[in-house]
Amino acid sequence: MLSEQDFIVNDNTTSVEKGTFQWSAPSNIALVKYWGKKENQIPANPSISFTLNNCKTITNLAFTKKHFDKLSVTNNRFSFDLLFEGKPKEEFKPKIQKFFERIDVYCPYLKDYHFTIDTENTFPHSSGIASSASGMAALAMNIMSLEKALNPTMTNQFFFQKASFLARLGSGSACRSIKGNIVVWGKHAEIEGSSDLFGVEFPAKIHENFKNYQDTILLVDKGEKQVSSTIGHDLMHNHPFAEQRFAQAHDNLAKIKIIFETGNLDEFIQIVESEALTLHAMMMTSLPYFILMKPNTLEIINTIWKFRNETNIPICFTLDAGANVHILYPENVREHVLQFIKDELVGYCQNGNYICDTIGNGSQILT
Numbered sequence: 001m002l003s004e005q006d007f008i009v010n011d012n013t014t015s016v017e018k019g020t021f022q023w024s025a026p027s028n029i030a031l032v033k034y035w036g037k038k039e040n041q042i043p044a045n046p047s048i049s050f051t052l053n054n055c056k057t058i059t060n061l062a063f064t065k066k067h068f069d070k071l072s073v074t075n076n077r078f079s080f081d082l083l084f085e086g087k088p089k090e091e092f093k094p095k096i097q098k099f100f101e102r103i104d105v106y107c108p109y110l111k112d113y114h115f116t117i118d119t120e121n122t123f124p125h126s127s128g129i130a131s132s133a134s135g136m137a138a139l140a141m142n143i144m145s146l147e148k149a150l151n152p153t154m155t156n157q158f159f160f161q162k163a164s165f166l167a168r169l170g171s172g173s174a175c176r177s178i179k180g181n182i183v184v185w186g187k188h189a190e191i192e193g194s195s196d197l198f199g200v201e202f203p204a205k206i207h208e209n210f211k212n213y214q215d216t217i218l219l220v221d222k223g224e225k226q227v228s229s230t231i232g233h234d235l236m237h238n239h240p241f242a243e244q245r246f247a248q249a250h251d252n253l254a255k256i257k258i259i260f261e262t263g264n265l266d267e268f269i270q271i272v273e274s275e276a277l278t279l280h281a282m283m284m285t286s287l288p289y290f291i292l293m294k295p296n297t298l299e300i301i302n303t304i305w306k307f308r309n310e311t312n313i314p315i316c317f318t319l320d321a322g323a324n325v326h327i328l329y330p331e332n333v334r335e336h337v338l339q340f341i342k343d344e345l346v347g348y349c350q351n352g353n354y355i356c357d358t359i360g361n362g363s364q365i366l367t
């Protein structure tokens with residue numbers, strides 16, 4: 001069992017002057033939700049997600065070794081330029097600075113280099129789709145490519161585990177964006193290899209019904225988040241229902257493990273929708289309380305329920321910490337569901353916008 005200490009670099013075996021890497025990492029959508037955390041980004045309960053395929057961040061990391069006299073103060077600072085779609089983006093820098101500070105102890109070589117980080121998303125900015133998961137995962141992959149260049153004997157398993165470990169320190173759910181297609185994060189008694197420190201590929205059997213599962217994201221509200229997820233997680237500390245909720249997440253994960261094996265879509269729907277509503281119920285019952293759903297979120301949910309009752313097509317919804325609705329369904333009903341979305345749901349989306357995605361394989365190296 002790996003501990004935090006195992007991710008600390010002791011010494012580099014190779015010297016590298018400069019280079020460039022480019023990785024893409026996707027977004028992910030949780031089925032059993034993570035809401036509430038302990039110190040150092042340790043989750044209060046385990047979660048499980050589908051890794052997406054089309055909604056992703058592509059990040060290019062160029063690095064050059066700094067040369068300075070040993071006593072210089074700049075020696076001991078992080079040095080980087082941050083570009084978004086090729087143009088300098090000062091507002092993103094504090095988040096990266098904070099990330100570097102958090103992972104400094106695990107990646108002491110970062111201060112030896114000047115970095116140019118150039119990043120872009122395949123989904124529209126301010127679509128209400130959080131780019132923190134895909135963004136932190138893509139950056140963590142690039143950093144691990146540098147670490148592997150410095151320590152070429154590193155195993156593949158360690159490479160991906162540490163990438164997920166670093167991504168987690170950037171944004172908790174980002175650790176589920178390194179691998180596909182279904183990822184568990186958080187220690188669970190019945191999931192072999194599961195850890196609070198990093199995400200692992202779901203290790204058990206997955207029924208055919210879940211192959212190429214579809215996720216169509218209806219963009220209901222593109223506004224800035226009313227409540228940051230950091231504040232939201234914090235509100236679970238004095239929450240009256242916290243303990244029951246954390247226990248429920250363990251139960252739901254045990255149930256979903258069996259569902260993935262049997263392929264029972266009715267039971268899948270029940271857990272996924274209940275988890276989404278529970279996440280929002282936690283927000284509505286914290287102090288301060290808040291509501292992230294919009295009227296159109298509810299319209300969409302009711303329309304999905306009516307369609308499912310009338311057609312028996314196994315579609316369901318889930319929600320993130322926002323108003324957008326993810327519609328999940330098997331590949332074999334795709335045509336029918338897309339027609340339903342066009343006919344009955346597009347009117348509830350801001351400017352008629354929605355994104356078609358599917359379950360995917362996780363991060364990928366581009367150069």
Ligand code: PMV
Nearest residue numbers: 030033034171172173229321
């Ligand atoms: O990764 P964070 O800290 O932004 O938290 C995300 C939490 C949810 O998206 C609401 C749920 C989840 O498990 O992804």
